[in-house]
Amino acid sequence: MTSSPAPGTPGWLALRNDQAALSLLLDEGPLTRNRIGELTGLSKPTAAQIVSRLEEGGFIHAAGELSAGRGPNAVTYDVRLDRSLGVAIDVDESVLRATVVDARGSERPVVIVPIDAAHPRSAEGDVRQAIEAACSAADVDPGAIVEIVIGVQAANDPAADRLNFTDTLDGWPMQNARGELEAGLGIAVTLENDVNLAAIAERADGAGADAPGFALLWLGEGLGLSIDLDGAILHGATGGAGEIGYLPAPRTAMAIDPDADDLQELAGGAAVARSAASALGRRLDYAEALAALVAEPERILPDLAVRIAFALTPVIAVLDPSLVILGGPTGIAGGAALAEAVSAALRASSSWDPDVRTTGAPSDAVLLGARHVLVSRLRARLLPD
Known part of the structure; x- marks a missing residue:
């Protein structure tokens, strides 16, 4: 039509x-x-x-x-939903998550494809694997796929077709990634920052559904921020809005972590592991620290909440959001208790007092956001202006 x-x-x-x-x-x-x-x-x-x-x-x-x-x-x-289908893909550092999407947003299986670090990677190779696995799980013809939306741990500049601020996309070109994918696959491709997709999920199905706007702080191995302005994501001039991990750690944070040079080192995955290890008196990696945060929150939260409050302060000072959502693996593990502790730490250290909530879309939030974008794109194919 x-x-x-x-x-x-x-x-x-x-x-x-x-x-x-x-x-x-x-x-x-x-x-x-x-x-x-x-x-x-x-x-x-x-x-x-x-x-x-x-x-x-x-x-x-x-x-x-x-x-x-x-x-x-x-x-x-x-x-006829089978005529035009899409695939939503979340490219993690170690796995690809993917699912087939139709214009109604019907639920289909989510597949997880491990990335084989022993073999050379490429953007087209990764995406082909994800499409084939998702289509096989959903029992659909890959030839029906007309759109894909890919969440990447990078800032995406669509005008220049350039990926920035990433170290998790081995084998992917930083320049012309979308162009190469579209040429190789013959499918329309959208690349989007993973945290921005998670914010879309929060707006559609999560903690930001009724908010006029919010800031989503993604707390994982890395730090990321997405800014929702009444349903529109703020990307910045080159797609780099929200890359707060590169901001220098404030001098006032030296009291809790004198070796942290930037916010990534202050509140990223390695910092969470150090904080939990210090609180519990034993060596922990990030995954173990998250498990400990679930099991013994009262021992870990005090230091962790202060770290996150330091990371949030420049965001709040610039944007003054009414709502801050804590997402990512650390946000999920800490839950409502972490949100309350961060809110208290902000009040203790500053004049800002935004509503701080835990994520309302904790399960595959990046993939969920990509699905929402795809549903909109597929419907637009059926219902052109």
Whole structure:
């Protein structure tokens, strides 16, 4: 459905009616001709014409029958979701997570593909693996994939097609990554910073759903920040907004960690491990520190909350958000107790007192955000302006 007849013409009106019916079917699921007419406010003959056009165009198909009591059963129609599919991909340092997505956002299996560090990597190789695994798990034809959205641990400058601030994409080109992927795969590609995708998930299904805006602080092996302004993500001029791990640690933080040169060293994964190890009196790696944070929060939270408050202070000073969301592995492990402790640390050290919450989209937040972007893109293919 790509034609664009002149506004006000019969063709334009028919196109708008067809789009309204498709939108209803995407939102409501299978409907009869009569129900389409009722929900659109159109007459039965007009609804019948819409169904005929959409069925002939291959946009919808007969999905079943609905008992109408006396008389023949009514045929229900649904969108041909299998015609245009997408794959959402989260490229982690050690694994690829992927799932097939359709224009309705139907749930499909999430696959995890380990990255083999013993073999050379490439952007196309990684993405092909993810697509093939996701399509196999969902039992769909890879040839139906028309869009992919990829979350990367990098700042993405779409205008220059350049990736910046990353050390986890071995074998990927920093320049023209999207262009190379699209040329090699023959599929539309969107690259997006992983924390920005997690913020999209928070806006759609998480702690930021009802907020006018928020700052999502991603606390994992690395630090990241995403700024939501009433539903729009602030990317910055070159996609680098939110790369706060590179900011120098404040002098006032020397009291708790004199060796931390930047915020990454103050509150990133290695710092969480050091903080937990100091509190518990034994050596821990990051994964062990997260487990300890869940098991013995009262011993670890005091120092950790102060570290995170130091990392948040410059963000709050510049943006003054009403809501701060703590996401990522550390945010999930710390939960509501960590959010409360960080809020208290902020009040103790500054005049700022934003609402601090734990993530509301803790499970595969990056992948969930990529799915939401894909649903929007796939619907736009069916419902062009």
